[in-house]
Amino acid sequence: MAPESTSTLTQAELDRLLIGKRLRHFRTRAGLTLEQLGERVGVVASQLSLVENGRREPKLGLLQAAAREFGIDVAELLKAEAPDHRSALELELERAQSAPGYQHLGLPHVRAPRTLGDDTLEALVGLHRELARRSRAAAETSEEARRVNTELRMLMRERNNYVHEIELLASDLMRRIGHTTGAVTHREVAQAAELLGFTLIFVDDLPSNTRSITDLQHGRIYLPPASIPGGHGLRSLALQAMAHRVLGHSEPASYAEFLQQRLQINYFAAACLMPEERAVEFLQQAKRNRNLAIEDFRDAYGVTHEAAAHRFTNLATQHLDLRVHHYRADGAGALVRGYENDGLPYPIDSSGSIEGQVLCHKWGGRTAFNRTNRTSEFYQYTDTPAGTFWSSVQTGDAELGPFAIACGVPFDEAKWFRGRDTDVRKRSTCPDPACCRTPSPELLQRWQGKAWPSARMHQHVLTPLPTGSFPGVDDTEMFEFLAKHAPES
Incomplete structure (x- = not known):
């Protein structure tokens, strides 16, 4: 199997690929070939193959007709989860190779045809996971955070702190829920969540290092029962969680990407409010x-x-x-x-x-x-x-x-x-030390060499940021929380 040239898939293309894999899964389960399904839904087999491979946008009419043949609701074909373990691995490989970190390596893009063995696919995905883990471990330091923050600040300075694309998305969401003027209400935020396929759930046992958790499988956004310290209102927290979907974010592949996503979701929430x-x-x-x-x-x-x-x-x-x-x-x-x-x-x-x-x-x-x-x-x-x-x-x-x-x-x-x-x-004449950092001659004469303070040291000076898919969040604690609150199957 020869590797293909370097390429990257957009979020829309990855979404199409997911739908295609779900369509193939249910077709195979129904015991139908491409030709047989094509005859029943009025589409030639070659066109169905393009849809299953994610290379063509499926029309709703086609999905509805296919769902009837499979004896399922069309919503089953549109679920945002892989239909089986093999498909999940194939999708994860595509996402990994579409991430900026992999693209920067300049390596070929490897496809995963059905002839590729499961063991080989598992090994490829495992290598990408380890590559991402090591990249995060190397990057998640306070020094790296400061460097990335500086780059983002300079970027926003060039843009006058204005992002037209996010403004349009926020305005569109507010228009769709009927908000016209004044403060956005909590009810309107809940309506926005419903429009995006989410339900807001307020709990008092969120993991300590999280402000919210989104259960993508069940369409739930978990929030604290009241505003958390520091002035982050519940409306803003909920809108930030929704922003990941509106902005098409995927799991960050680097600390730089994590911080950029944080900047974008904060901007989106403010533009909505x-x-x-x-x-x-x-x-x-x-x-x-x-x-x-x-x-x-x-x-x-x-x-x-x-x-x-x-x-x-x-x-x-x-x-x-x-x-x-x-x-x-x-x-x-x-x-x-x-x-x-x-x-x-x-x-x-x-x-x-x-x-x-x-x-x-x-x-x-x-x-x-x-x-x-x-x-x-x-x-x-x-x-x-x-x-x-x-x-x-x-x-x-x-x-x-x-x-x-x-x-x-x-x-x-x-x-x-x-x-x-x-x-x-x-x-102010700073950075001139004489401005405010040099004691007066009288104070120097009176106290120099006669005092010894015990300085308070900020933890971040020596401590690297906690590792994990999302820096600072304990994956085990988060997954245990989700398992506890997930609805009964």
């Missing part, structure tokens, strides 16, 4: 009134402050002609994540990563914690070596401690925002 057309109308009107405010945007759609700030960055450059920045920092001033296309000079390490880097003490994300009353928005102008920037900051407390959410623009664009009249202004 704050649909582009209405959200843009809301923001454009606020800009005309010179009254843009993240808190108003947040309240209009019933989302978290961070979700509103991030969604604002999706739309601000594309629709408002504004260059922006947005970041989250913890109570110690360490950056958790950030985005900018306005030139705000984030602190970076030698690889260009910003995660874990400490903000200047004079930036709004640090000075906002100095207030006695932290319930309201905090506004500040900050002079930096790259120019002057205005920021709006909201502080809060989460399970892991206090945090600050900042969103802002260059000085000249502050005129469109509420809070532009603030008289709070700081001057």
